[in-house]
Each structure stands twice: as structure tokens, then as C-alpha cells.
Amino acid sequence: MLDPGHTRLCLTQTLKHMLPSCSKHFHRLYHNTRDCSTPAYYKRCARLLTRLAMSPLCTQS
Secondary structure, three states: OOOHHHHHHHHHHHHHHHOHHHHHHHHHHHHHOHHHOOHHHHHHHHHHHHHHHHOHHHHOO
């Protein structure tokens, strides 16, 4: 079984590099949702952040 702290750290580091143009939205979602603060919901967090990364808001240059 993966360590939830390690999983969350890897997710954070990876997505911070993927989302330079929408870091405000990333931080708001990551720090203010249950999905990203509870180990049982980390898969949901990853899905939300991936959808954010693909959104038109974050793909603008």
C-alpha cells in the first residue's frame, strides 16, 4: 500500500509544474477541498486537478 503522504507530495509536485498558468486555481482547489485533504479521496483529487489542467482556463498561454 502506498503512503498517503508520499502520494500527496508527488501529486502536488507534479501538478505544480503542469499548471504554471493557473496556479491560483490549483491552490484554491487543492487546499480548500475535502478531496485533496483526505487520503481516502486522493484519487478524486487527482481527477479534479487533471480536469483543471485540461480546462480552457488553464490551457491559455
